[in-house]
Amino acid sequence: EHLRKDFPLRTVRLFGPPRAVHAVEDASLALYPGRATAVVGESGSGKTTVARMLARLYDPTSGVIRFHGQPVDLKARGQALRTYRRHVQLIFQDPFASLNPIHSVRYHLSRPLRVHGHAHNRQEETEQILALLRRVSLTPAEQFIEKYPYQLSGGQRQRIAIARALAVRPEVLLADEPVSMLDVSIRLDILNLLLRLKDEEQLALLYITHDIASARYFAEETLVMYAGQMVEGGPSEEVTQRPKHPYTQLLLSAAPDPDRMMAGQKLQLPARGEIPSLINPPSGCRFHPRCPHAMEVCRQRFPRRTQLGNGHWAHCFLYGDGDGEPVVSARLKT
Numbered sequence: 001e002h003l004r005k006d007f008p009l010r011t012v013r014l015f016g017p018p019r020a021v022h023a024v025e026d027a028s029l030a031l032y033p034g035r036a037t038a039v040v041g042e043s044g045s046g047k048t049t050v051a052r053m054l055a056r057l058y059d060p061t062s063g064v065i066r067f068h069g070q071p072v073d074l075k076a077r078g079q080a081l082r083t084y085r086r087h088v089q090l091i092f093q094d095p096f097a098s099l100n101p102i103h104s105v106r107y108h109l110s111r112p113l114r115v116h117g118h119a120h121n122r123q124e125e126t127e128q129i130l131a132l133l134r135r136v137s138l139t140p141a142e143q144f145i146e147k148y149p150y151q152l153s154g155g156q157r158q159r160i161a162i163a164r165a166l167a168v169r170p171e172v173l174l175a176d177e178p179v180s181m182l183d184v185s186i187r188l189d190i191l192n193l194l195l196r197l198k199d200e201e202q203l204a205l206l207y208i209t210h211d212i213a214s215a216r217y218f219a220e221e222t223l224v225m226y227a228g229q230m231v232e233g234g235p236s237e238e239v240t241q242r243p244k245h246p247y248t249q250l251l252l253s254a255a256p257d258p259d260r261m262m263a264g265q266k267l268q269l270p271a272r273g274e275i276p277s278l279i280n281p282p283s284g285c286r287f288h289p290r291c292p293h294a295m296e297v298c299r300q301r302f303p304r305r306t307q308l309g310n311g312h313w314a315h316c317f318l319y320g321d322g323d324g325e326p327v328v329s330a331r332l333k334t
């Protein structure tokens with residue numbers, strides 16, 4: 001709730017206050033068992049930082065993380081942090097970097113089993129590793145257990161990374177762009193695997209991606225981030241089929257959807273420019289330098305959340321300032 005993350009810059013300044021990268025501002029989201037939530041945005045939107053705060057790899061600058069409704073102690077270290085991480089696991093983007101090349105599959109999967117006390121002897125450990133390999137569809141499992149990362153394809157490595165996360169029986173799985181570094185031909189297989197595991201294990205799944213088209217397929221809820229701010233969210237069908245925020249429309253224009261094209265729906269695009277510097281982000285709505293609908297008020301402050309019906313919401317003055325009434329004002333850009 002209301003997570004904020006600033007990364008202080010180490011450069012020494014003679015004048016003015018210390019500078020920081022304002023990576024995430026006021027981000028809130030909820031995850032539920034058996035449901036997937038997608039966080040979508042370009043590089044630099046803050047989506048990975050949100051996942052890393054939830055995984056407790058980064059300490060939030062401010063905000064609250066709750067687990068089963070109870071506030072998590074953000075100062076906790078040692079055993080308390082390990083216990084939290086047993087429940088909340090993160091899968092990284094790069095399967096080539098997330099496995100140690102000098103260790104076998106057995107080693108990678110036995111460590112979490114041992115650390116969290118799920119295996120008490122080697123035979124038990126072997127049985128559990130084989131079961132994990134089967135759960136991620138690496139079969140026959142006996143052929144994979146003694147292999148090394150260099151003997152595996154990118155997709156197989158990502159399956160090992162998923163198996164390693166499952167080894168500690170987590171309740172929450174945070175998948176940070178889990179397929180973006182994989183061959184296009186196997187991306188769907190990995191996404192389908194995550195979907196199956198989510199259903200079978202009733203995992204609460206956070207899916208971080210820059211691909212809004214896959215969010216619709218993969219997640220029940222989609223949240224869109226731009227330059228550290230959450231700008232639109234709701235049921236994935238609503239957000240991807242009836243996007244309201246101009247930035248969501250921009251993202252969708254970069255990911256053509258066959259259904260949308262069949263329906264003949266047009267989007268008002270493209271917007272100019274790139275994601276702004278987060279050291280000195282634009283005032284108000286951070287999208288205003290790129291937005292074809294920007295108004296004077298957009299420069300002055302960030303709009304409150306407007307509910308658009310069916311659980312769909314947006315932070316945009318085109319839909320009012322929390323009240324659903326469009327803000328009429330002189331436009332800066334057309």
Ligand code: SF4
Nearest residue numbers: 285288291298316317
């Ligand atoms: Fe564009 Fe203003 Fe809406 Fe931001 S608040 S997206 S600048 S219209």
